[in-house]
Amino acid sequence: MKLNEYSEGEEKEMSVHKRPLNNNMRMEFDSVSENVALARMAVSGFILPFDPTMDEINDIKTAVSEAVTNAIIHGYEKFKGTVCLKCELKNDLLVVTVKDNGKGIENVEKAMEPMFTTKTEEDRAGMGFMFMNVFMDSLNVQSAPGFGTTVIMTKKMGITKQDVRCECGNTETEGTHPFGR
Amino acid sequence: MDFLYEVKGDTLTIYAPKEIDHYVASEIIEYSEVLMAKNNIKNMIIDFEETEFMDSSGIGIVIGRYKIITKLGGKLSLRKMKRNIERMFEISGVKKLLGEK
Numbered sequence: 001m002k003l004n005e006y007s008e009g010e011e012k013e014m015s016v017h018k019r020p021l022n023n024n025m026r027m028e029f030d031s032v033s034e035n036v037a038l039a040r041m042a043v044s045g046f047i048l049p050f051d052p053t054m055d056e057i058n059d060i061k062t063a064v065s066e067a068v069t070n071a072i073i074h075g076y077e078k079f080k081g082t083v084c085l086k087c088e089l090k091n092d093l094l095v096v097t098v099k100d101n102g103k104g105i106e107n108v109e110k111a112m113e114p115m116f117t118t119k120t121e122e123d124r125a126g127m128g129f130m131f132m133n134v135f136m137d138s139l140n141v142q143s144a145p146g147f148g149t150t151v152i153m154t155k156k157m158g159i160t161k162q163d164v165r166c167e168c169g170n171t172e173t174e175g176t177h178p179f180g181r
Numbered sequence: 182m183d184f185l186y187e188v189k190g191d192t193l194t195i196y197a198p199k200e201i202d203h204y205v206a207s208e209i210i211e212y213s214e215v216l217m218a219k220n221n222i223k224n225m226i227i228d229f230e231e232t233e234f235m236d237s238s239g240i241g242i243v244i245g246r247y248k249i250i251t252k253l254g255g256k257l258s259l260r261k262m263k264r265n266i267e268r269m270f271e272i273s274g275v276k277k278l279l280g281e282k
């Protein structure tokens with residue numbers, strides 16, 4: 001469909017609504033630490049059509065990096081397994097799920113405490129869950145020894161920025177972001 | 182090796198790579214240990230000018246180097262962080278640990 005077939009008003013309308021409001025992505029990859037960068041790239045690409053702020057991109061990339069790293073280095077350790085990354089956008093809500101079938105977590109509450117790590121000899125800071133918590137709006141961890149781990153994180157994407165843009169076409173609204181922390 | 186370094190007297194400067202995650206962290210830790218032993222290093226500077234992304238693996242590197250350098254009676258300084266990197270050091274308490282405002 002050619003844009004210039006429309007009058008100016010209709011064009012504006014289209015550019016507002018062309019942003020897809022629902023989308024899903026699912027990928028699976030080997031549990032090697034090279035693939036953490038791949039997961040970050042995938043999630044950045046997934047949210048890009050939603051015109052995220054730099055802060056949103058960084059927050060989401062960091063949270064995904066933490067969850068995927070954990071699946072690889074704690075879930076599977078030296079063993080080779082498959083990590084599943086799922087991204088869903090429902091309107092302005094991003095839901096990211098990272099799942100492994102690794103060894104699981106004995107005490108989830110304890111594992112989520114800042115500075116707790118079971119790999120003390122490896123210069124791990126024990127701050128992975130803390131960053132997931134800080135950078136996302138919600139964090140849910142389901143795990144049991146021998147049954148793997150599923151991490152579900154959600155984040156509302158910038159609705160105010162979008163609304164402002166819809167009303168007056170103003171693109172310089174960074175900073176007036178209700179969820180940017 | 183994915184990062185550059187410079188030795189001047191007893192100070193090692195590490196120029197951190199574009200993205201710091203677990204994959205490059207182990208490399209930085211290993212090489213810096215070798216470089217420190219070979220050059221009698223006491224102080225360390227980590228330069229983040231090129232760094233655009235860092236996760237908690239970077240916090241692990243810094244806390245680990247801080248412990249080693251402090252034991253030697255030296256000083257660890259962080260330099261040229263972008264806003265998002267600096268924020269990670271603030272949230273994690275590393276800035277306070279290193280005595281930076």
Ligand SMILES: Nc1ncnc2c1ncn2[C@@H]1O[C@H](COP(=O)(O)OP(=O)(O)O)[C@@H](O)[C@H]1O
Nearest residue numbers: 070071074075111117118124125126128129149
């Ligand atoms: N997917 C996982 N499978 C098994 N154990 C995990 C997983 N994710 C986290 N853990 C456990 O939770 C602890 C804390 O995780 P985190 O906060 O990311 O710190 P770190 O990765 O630095 O140890 C880990 O040391 C590990 O024992």
Ligand SMILES: [Mg+2]
Nearest residue numbers: 066069070128
């Ligand atoms: Mg972790």
